[in-house]
Amino acid sequence: MTEIGSPVAQAPAPSSGGANQFDTTKARKQWQVILRRFTRHKAAVVGLVLFVVLVLFAFFGGLFWKYPYTDLGFRRYLPPSGDHPFGTDRLGGDMVSLIIRGTQFSLQIAIVVAVLSTVIGVVFGALAGYLRGWVDTLISRFIDLLLVIPSLVIAAVLVRNSFVVSVTGGGGSNWLLVALYLGLIGWLSIARVIRGMVLSLREKEFVEAARALGASTFRIVFRHILPNTVDVIIVNATLAIAQAVLLEAALSFIGLGVQSPDTSLGLMISQNKNELTLHPWLFFTPFVFIVLISLSVNFIGDGLRDAFDPRQKRVKA
Numbered sequence: 001m002t003e004i005g006s007p008v009a010q011a012p013a014p015s016s017g018g019a020n021q022f023d024t025t026k027a028r029k030q031w032q033v034i035l036r037r038f039t040r041h042k043a044a045v046v047g048l049v050l051f052v053v054l055v056l057f058a059f060f061g062g063l064f065w066k067y068p069y070t071d072l073g074f075r076r077y078l079p080p081s082g083d084h085p086f087g088t089d090r091l092g093g094d095m096v097s098l099i100i101r102g103t104q105f106s107l108q109i110a111i112v113v114a115v116l117s118t119v120i121g122v123v124f125g126a127l128a129g130y131l132r133g134w135v136d137t138l139i140s141r142f143i144d145l146l147l148v149i150p151s152l153v154i155a156a157v158l159v160r161n162s163f164v165v166s167v168t169g170g171g172g173s174n175w176l177l178v179a180l181y182l183g184l185i186g187w188l189s190i191a192r193v194i195r196g197m198v199l200s201l202r203e204k205e206f207v208e209a210a211r212a213l214g215a216s217t218f219r220i221v222f223r224h225i226l227p228n229t230v231d232v233i234i235v236n237a238t239l240a241i242a243q244a245v246l247l248e249a250a251l252s253f254i255g256l257g258v259q260s261p262d263t264s265l266g267l268m269i270s271q272n273k274n275e276l277t278l279h280p281w282l283f284f285t286p287f288v289f290i291v292l293i294s295l296s297v298n299f300i301g302d303g304l305r306d307a308f309d310p311r312q313k314r315v316k317a
Helices: 019-024 030-039 042-064 095-131 133-148 151-160 163-168 175-185 188-201 205-212 217-253 265-271 281-308
Strands: none
Touching: 030 042, 030 281, 042 095, 042 281, 095 133, 095 175, 095 188, 095 217, 095 265, 095 281, 133 188, 151 175, 151 217, 175 217, 188 217, 205 217, 217 265, 217 281, 265 281
């Protein structure tokens, strides 16, 4: 019989029993699980790296490139070369510096649109889903009405007939106005998604408990319900960036988007659409950058959707 305090009694229990394994294993936090799922999505990681490179190129490339975008002293229509990797345009401007400038404005527009449309869509969708009744009917019918009309048409009408034009006395619109117009029509889809989620969440026990404790509607919606939809909000905000880039490019292509002296990738395509056969680099260079922005953001959105959704089987935690 072994005495208490003997070396045999003080020997640690073997770890093969399994109980101690649970004691030494640290549970991952939710953000760690999400990050692990995201990093295992190879396309999403590539998209994130590409998007970061594009952002650095747009906002800091002008500090390191040798030619400013205002320099128009070069020969016109120079083909791509070592000195001008993207050639020169019809005015003698260096295309690299112009692409930097255009990418910066396009990204600024996309980010403003994503933030504005997400905020509007989340607020209206949450109110419609939680309050229901005539509020839900009014908001839902308004969304259905706007969804019948193509977004490009609505944006074109807003840009063309804005009250801001009459106030400023000009016929053009700068990049910020275009971003505001696009943001005012880009909230429809996310509002419907949030409404559906709130309709389900409002019947949960934690909402009933908050309501029983006398919590206000504002606190219940924004403190208890919306935090449970943050995954959908993040994914939709990410995808809104890609949609905004494409919609702005379409508006600028038909002459209703960004106007000089501001610029964007869509405006550059519009200005060089007649050069497609003789000087194709003037058209395809901004076109490629639009494609790269859209693809990178869409890949990031796919990765975030898989990372936030525990039902996804393709990317395991």
